Amino acid sequence: MIERLMPPGVCAVDTFEDVAEPGDLYPAETALIAHAVDTRRREFTTARWCARRALTGLGEPAAPILPGRHGAPGWPAGVLGSITHCAGFRAAAAARTPAVAALGIDAEPNAPVPEGVLESIALPGELRHVRELLRVAPEVRWDRLLFSAKEAVYKTWYPWTGQRLDFEDAALSFERNDGSFTAHVRAPSPSSAHPPVRRLDGRWLAERGLLLSAITVTTAAAPRER
Secondary structure (H helix, E strand, O other), rough: OOHHOOOOOEEEEEOOOOOOOHHHHHHHHHOOOOOOHHHHHHHHHHHHHHHHHHHHHHOOOOOOOOOOOOOOOOOOOEEEEEEEEEOOEEEEEEOOOOOOEEEEEEEEOOOOOOHHHHHOOOOOHHHHHHHHHHHHHOOOHHHHHHHHOOOOOOOHHHHOOOOOOOHEEEEEEEOOOOEEEEEEOOOOOOOOOOOOOOOOEEEEEEEEEEEEEEEEEOOOOOOOOO
């Protein structure tokens, strides 16, 4: 399902059940979940299963996917990617560099966020936008979709720039009818001869009780300010 949000050149793999076994992990990955509860072990193992199949879908050999600084997954040289999991869903996407400059995916249940969370993650304009969308299209939990899309923004931005974002550092808006969203990053530009774009265009999908968000930045788009 996640592949429907990705452009050509990105290999995406997902599953609605835990299909991997602990023996599918590399020793360094196994060590990361040595003391984890069973739920965490299963989601981690299957998410890595998805990631390795995304790699092989690119023609790359399977390799361990280990977290780097601040937990972002580390990918083999020449590849970048993103991993997500929530109850009943695991997914990964990978692409070759330099054709793709950055990408991020996120999955959440199509259910309300806990009380008080929307107010803590939404800018004033986003709060009005989401409440109006909830009024006219309540079948989509736009509050949770805002959380998911912001997670996709952060998963895109940090590996690309080395700069962490807070919820207020990106202003999002959704198109209800075409499954797109736009994020305007408000954080200071990282030091670079060619700073990243300040606008990120993403896709979203509500299906099978899930909300999926994805952003892909191609290298052709990356140098331009929009």
